[in-house]
Amino acid sequence: MPSPSDRNPLCDIRLPVPFDEIRAEHVEPAIDEHLREATARQRELANGSSPPTFRNTLLVLDTFTERLDYAMAVVRHLESVATTEALRSAYNSVQPKVNAFYASIPLDEKLWGRLKEFARTPEAGALSGVHRRFFTKTLDNFRRHGAELDAQRKARLAEIEVELGKCTTRFAENVLDATNSFELVLQDESMLAGLPPSAVAAARQSAEAKGISGWRFTLQAPSYTALMTYLDNRAIREQVWRAYNTRASEGAFNNRPLLTRILELRREKATLLGYPSFAAYVLEDRMARTVERVQQFLEQLKARTEKHFVRENEELQNFRRSLEGADADELQPWDIAYYVEKQRAALYEFDEEDLRPYFPLERVVEGMFEIARRLYGIFITELDGVPCWDPQVKYYKITDQDGSLLGYFYADWYPRENKRSGAWMDFLITGGPLVEGFKPHLGLVCGNLTPPVGAKPALLTHREVETIFHEFGHLLHHCLSRVEIRSLAGTNVAWDFVELPSQIMENWCWEKEALDLFARHYETGETIPEDLYQKMRRARTYRSANSQMRQLGFAFVDMALHTDYSPVEDPDPIAYSLRILQEFSPAKLPEDYAMLASFTHLFSDPDGYAAGYYSYKWAEVLDADAFSRFQAEGTFNKEVGRQFREAILSRGEAEEPAVLFRSFMGRDPDPEALLRRLGLSVSA
Numbered sequence: 270m271p272s273p274s275d276r277n278p279l280c281d282i283r284l285p286v287p288f289d290e291i292r293a294e295h296v297e298p299a300i301d302e303h304l305r306e307a308t309a310r311q312r313e314l315a316n317g318s319s320p321p322t323f324r325n326t327l328l329v330l331d332t333f334t335e336r337l338d339y340a341m342a343v344v345r346h347l348e349s350v351a352t353t354e355a356l357r358s359a360y361n362s363v364q365p366k367v368n369a370f371y372a373s374i375p376l377d378e379k380l381w382g383r384l385k386e387f388a389r390t391p392e393a394g395a396l397s398g399v400h401r402r403f404f405t406k407t408l409d410n411f412r413r414h415g416a417e418l419d420a421q422r423k424a425r426l427a428e429i430e431v432e433l434g435k436c437t438t439r440f441a442e443n444v445l446d447a448t449n450s451f452e453l454v455l456q457d458e459s460m461l462a463g464l465p466p467s468a469v470a471a472a473r474q475s476a477e478a479k480g481i482s483g484w485r486f487t488l489q490a491p492s493y494t495a496l497m498t499y500l501d502n503r504a505i506r507e508q509v510w511r512a513y514n515t516r517a518s519e520g521a522f523n524n525r526p527l528l529t530r531i532l533e534l535r536r537e538k539a540t541l542l543g544y545p546s547f548a549a550y551v552l553e554d555r556m557a558r559t560v561e562r563v564q565q566f567l568e569q570l571k572a573r574t575e576k577h578f579v580r581e582n583e584e585l586q587n588f589r590r591s592l593e594g595a596d597a598d599e600l601q602p603w604d605i606a607y608y609v610e611k612q613r614a615a616l617y618e619f620d621e622e623d624l625r626p627y628f629p630l631e632r633v634v635e636g637m638f639e640i641a642r643r644l645y646g647i648f649i650t651e652l653d654g655v656p657c658w659d660p661q662v663k664y665y666k667i668t669d670q671d672g673s674l675l676g677y678f679y680a681d682w683y684p685r686e687n688k689r690s691g692a693w694m695d696f697l698i699t700g701g702p703l704v705e706g707f708k709p710h711l712g713l714v715c716g717n718l719t720p721p722v723g724a725k726p727a728l729l730t731h732r733e734v735e736t737i738f739h740e741f742g743h744l745l746h747h748c749l750s751r752v753e754i755r756s757l758a759g760t761n762v763a764w765d766f767v768e769l770p771s772q773i774m775e776n777w778c779w780e781k782e783a784l785d786l787f788a789r790h791y792e793t794g795e796t797i798p799e800d801l802y803q804k805m806r807r808a809r810t811y812r813s814a815n816s817q818m819r820q821l822g823f824a825f826v827d828m829a830l831h832t833d834y835s836p837v838e839d840p841d842p843i844a845y846s847l848r849i850l851q852e853f854s855p856a857k858l859p860e861d862y863a864m865l866a867s868f869t870h871l872f873s874d875p876d877g878y879a880a881g882y883y884s885y886k887w888a889e890v891l892d893a894d895a896f897s898r899f900q901a902e903g904t905f906n907k908e909v910g911r912q913f914r915e916a917i918l919s920r921g922e923a924e925e926p927a928v929l930f931r932s933f934m935g936r937d938p939d940p941e942a943l944l945r946r947l948g949l950s951v952s953a
């Protein structure tokens with residue numbers, strides 16, 4: 270036996286993870302070893318000679334890839350937070366074979382045979398609780414991946430998946446290339462009127478980087494948003510808006526043929542698997558369950574929002590008239606953001622920057638831990654001397670109120686060059702009271718928040734505070750899990766349910782009682798003054814009907830494309846979607862509007878948000894509704910906290926999400942709380 274220090278640090282599940290030992294050259298040998306082991310165990314499982322039981326078949330299925338899962342999670346994580354060229358190439362070289370291995374499991378005919386054999390046993394018939402759910406979900410999962418198809422259809426399904434993979438990758442590349450192919454270089458400084466100095470400086474820098482004179486603008490978010498929001502020159506706004514909203518709809522990076530093909534392939538896949546539509550296939554596995562339920566949900570929100578939407582847009586038009594006279598033109602799509610910014614400034618005198626001094630990162634994090642202690646009775650303590658991937662990373666231990674260990678997590682909040690952008694939560698080990706005994710959970714939260722400057726602490730925006738709370742909510746969902754089956758534990762839940770535990774946490778960033786716990790001026794220690802707090806609350810609901818209608822429009826298009834749309838009857842999905850989206854737009858959309866051609870949420874991944882765009886609104890309804898109990902019974906009500914932990918946070922997908930929700934609320938979700946939060950509950 271080699272001594273522990275010679276052994277590849279990715280070969281065993283170790284806690285704490287030996288981040289100080291892991292090198293790129295460990296990746297391939299470790300993953301290959303795990304793949305060999307998992308493949309051998311899969312073969313053993315499929316060829317089992319003794320009669321199948323829950324323990325020798327189902328439970329093995331839940332655990333036999335554990336070491337592979339762990340090693341891949343660690344490598345994927347390192348590639349996200351501390352990447353090097355060597356690590357990226359090692360990761361890229363193992364990823365395809367790992368994906369292929371996972372994909373092969375539900376297509377293993379002998380294994381499927383064992384599951385069907387088990388289904389006929391009295392033991393299977395007598396399963397209950399989470400064991401029954403796991404068994405049912407496993408059968409569904411195999412079926413949904415084609416286990417029941419004959420050889421010819423299985424082959425066709427595999428072809429569809431390959432082609433879908435290629436088309437969606439190409440779709441995303443076209444969007445990227447089309448976005449990058451546009452530039453607007455202005456030479457006349459007077460044309461920049463209206464832009465803030467930061468946007469002018471960025472445009473100058475962009476031009477210099479290209480070795481050209483003047484000011485260079487692109488369709489990248491910061492540049493595009495600044496132009497639309499601030500540039501006084503209307504003709505330029507129109508030109509850039511049109512370029513942005515027709516991206517990838519013509520020329521060298523035309524996504525039109527791909528759009529049609531992706532929709533055809535998805536439809537064919539659903540038909541092959543016995544579903545009336547791709548949306549029906551996707552939704553079967555979600556909390557919403559059916560197309561009808563989603564459509565009804567969207568219609569209901571739309572009906573409640575429309576009047577407010579009309580009112581907001583009239584107010585904006587009137588505001589423009591107040592500036593430019595009674596005969597000012599009708600607002601065009603490229604005018605909206607511009608006048609919205611002017612109206613917002615006139616109405617609120619509120620600057621997000623005013624809040625920063627109240628949100629020093631350390632206090633925010635401490636306050637968040639204190640809120641978790643009050644609500645869920647858990648204690649979080651920092652541990653020193655644990656190997657991490659960067660000196661800025663912190664490591665914490667979570668214990669329950671009785672002192673028992675729940676798990677550990679890492680927090681990595683600041684940007685670095687070798688770290689990907691955005692904020693996220695992930696997990697490395699799923700623990701809890703598992704069938705084989707207790708194991709601690711191991712999770713992590715990452716962000717790219719404003720770092721400290723000089724001697725000042727890191728001062729966050731309110732949006733960044735919400736982000737920390739959001740990711741911490743996902744982390745609690747993982748670390749408080751008490752589900753004994755790993756694949757149903759923690760955040761392994763339906764897509765339209767997974768944002769409930771995260772989004773609900775954001776609500777505590779808006780309650781004065783909670784803010785006063787942690788939002789303290791970094792110099793004076795004072796809480797947020799009442800008038801600043803009121804401004805922040807008012808700004809929250811500004812034009813909320815417009816944001817809601819925009820999201821609803823995309824959700825309607827998504828559902829329509831994945832249910833009713835037929836490429837045979839209607840060869841142009843872009844024109845088809847324009848007819849739907851017009852109703853949700855504050856201004857008349859031009860004929861060549863082609864947002865669909867760059868709608869990466871729906872088309873840059875074989876599944877992605879396809880037939881799932883409604884989930885954004887769905888999860889908002891859930892979180893606002895669930896939080897209404899805290900609003901009614903106390904922001905820090907321990908008993909409500911205990912119930913939320915019991916019913917939701919500890920249960921993963923041990924039950925249907927709808928059942929879990931009902932067990933907390935005593936009824937089905939009600940959109941009223943969301944409408945109230947958005948200021949849309951009173952009729953206009």
Ligand code: ZN
Nearest residue numbers: 739743768771
């Ligand atoms: Zn989230």
